[in-house]
Amino acid sequence: MALELVTLPCLSDNYAYLLHDPLSGATAVVDVPEAGPILAELARREWQLSDILLTHHHDDHIAGVAELRAATGAKVWGAEADRPRLPRLDFALSGGESFAFGGEEAVVIDVPGHTLGHIAFYFAQSALAFTGDSLMAGGCGRLFEGKPEQMWASLQRLAALPGETRICSGHEYTGANLRFAAAIEPGNPAIAARTLRVMKARAEGRPSVPSRLSGELATNPFLRASLPEMKAALDMSTATDAEVFAQLRARKDRF
Ligand code: ZN
Ligand code: FE
Numbered sequence: 001m002a003l004e005l006v007t008l009p010c011l012s013d014n015y016a017y018l019l020h021d022p023l024s025g026a027t028a029v030v031d032v033p034e035a036g037p038i039l040a041e042l043a044r045r046e047w048q049l050s051d052i053l054l055t056h057h058h059d060d061h062i063a064g065v066a067e068l069r070a071a072t073g074a075k076v077w078g079a080e081a082d083r084p085r086l087p088r089l090d091f092a093l094s095g096g097e098s099f100a101f102g103g104e105e106a107v108v109i110d111v112p113g114h115t116l117g118h119i120a121f122y123f124a125q126s127a128l129a130f131t132g133d134s135l136m137a138g139g140c141g142r143l144f145e146g147k148p149e150q151m152w153a154s155l156q157r158l159a160a161l162p163g164e165t166r167i168c169s170g171h172e173y174t175g176a177n178l179r180f181a182a183a184i185e186p187g188n189p190a191i192a193a194r195t196l197r198v199m200k201a202r203a204e205g206r207p208s209v210p211s212r213l214s215g216e217l218a219t220n221p222f223l224r225a226s227l228p229e230m231k232a233a234l235d236m237s238t239a240t241d242a243e244v245f246a247q248l249r250a251r252k253d254r255f
Contacts, residue, residue: 001021001022001023001103002125002126002127003019003020003021003101003102003104003123003125003126003128004018004019004020004021004022005017005018005019005126005128005166005168005210006018006019006020006041006045007168007207007209007210008037008038008041009037009172009207010033010034010037010038010064011033011034011060013171013172013173014031014033014060014061014170014171014172015031015033015168015169015170015171015172015207015209016029016030016031016032016033016037016038017029017030017031017130017168018038018041018042018045018047019101019123019128020045020047021101021102021103021104023102023103024102024103025047025048025050026050026051026101026102027042027047027048027049027050027051028049028050028051028052028053028101029049029051029052029053029068029074030053030054030055030121030130030132030168031053031054031055031061031062031130031132031170032052032054032061032062032063032064032065032068033060033061033063033064034063034064035064035067035068035071036064038064038068039068039071039072042072048072049068049072049074050074050075051074051075051076051077051101052065052068052069052074052075052076052077053077053078053106053121053130054076054077054078054079054086054087055118055119055120055121055130055131055132055133055134055170056079056082056114056115056117056118056119056132056133057082057085057086057115057117058115058133060170061132061133061170062086062087065087066087069087075090075091076088076089076090076091077089077090077091077092077093077099078091078092078093078119079092079093079094079117079118079119080092080093080094081094081116081117082115082116082117085117086117093108093119094108094110095108095109095110095119096108096109096110101123103125104123104124104125104126105123105124105125106121106122106123107121107122107123107124108120108121108122109121109122109129109157109158110154110157111131111132111134111135111154111155111157111158112145112146112150112151112154113134113140113141113143113145113146113147113148113150113151113152113154113155114132114133114134114140114141114142114143114144114145114146114151115133115144115145115146116145116146118132118133118134118141118154119132120132120134120135120158122161122165124162127162127164127165127166128165128166128168128210129158129161129165129166129167129168129213130168131158131167131168131169131170132169132170133169133170133171134151134154134155134158134169135154135155135158135159135167135169135216135220135222135223136169136170136171136173136174136177137167137169137173137174137177137208137209137210137211137216137220138173138174138177138178138180138181138194138198138211138216138219138220139173139174139176139177139180139181139220139221139222139252140155140220140222140249142249142253143249148242148243148245148246148249149242149246151245151249152225152241152242152245152246153242155222155223155245158213159213159216159217159223161213162213163212163213163214163217164212164213164214165212165213166210166211166212166213167209167210167211167212167213167216168209168210169209169210169211172202172207172208172209174198174208174209174211175195175198175199175202175208177220178191178194178195178198178219179195179255180221180251180252180255181219181220181221182195183255184221184230184233184234184248184251185221185224185229185230185233188218188219190215190218190219191219194215194219221248222245222248222249225241225242225244225245225248226241226244230244231244234247234248
């Protein structure tokens with residue numbers, strides 16, 4: 001049986017995700033921008049929080065951990081590499097490791113770039129990937145700590161997951177990301193179609209996340225740096241994939 005997923009808006013434009021296994025009752029939250037909305041949703045659904053999964057150390061992803069842990073007794077999972085910068089961890093993880101959650105296996109994927117210790121959580125059976133501020137809907141996180149080559153390699157790891165995988169990312173940045181995507185590839189009809197869907201969802205107060213990986217591959221410029229048409233669009237036909245990615249990231253930073 002697939003895990004239940006709840007997308008929870010937090011702060012001004014962050015998302016936390018609840019993940020619930022109906023058979024065992026196991027319930028996780030991925031990232032904790034603030035405790036209030038998470039505690040309210042748990043109470044509403046009468047779910048007991050068992051696990052707190054952290055993608056990276058930024059305050060807008062961990063600020064509510066202490067309060068949530070105190071209120072629920074949930075165990076905290078995060079990257080061993082970032083242990084000094086994360087809240088106290090009960091379980092420290094490295095890329096390639098897996099652990100059991102409910103009846104499923106969760107796999108840890110190293111995705112450095114936005115931060116050096118950034119990790120993603122992949123649940124193959126439920127086709128869910130929690131990517132924080134690495135791969136985002138229509139875009140990717142800024143390179144605060146890592147090099148473009150690192151982020152490009154991280155995105156390639158995520159791009160290799162099955163196309164039906166739902167990408168659960170950390171922010172509602174999709175509209176702005178797609179404006180950039182359209183400026184880079186004005187002739188890409190998938191970007192125009194996705195922009196209309198996202199505008200409709202936002203006008204109705206619905207999140208634009210999660211998104212399908214297959215849709216990201218068709219529209220997200222940061223996953224398309226290796227394509228001949230992208231290289232041609234940037235006048236970089238002889239450049240490496242990572243160089244094209246770096247150029248896209250630099251242009252987005254100025255966009
Ligand atoms: Zn961040
Ligand atoms: Fe963030």
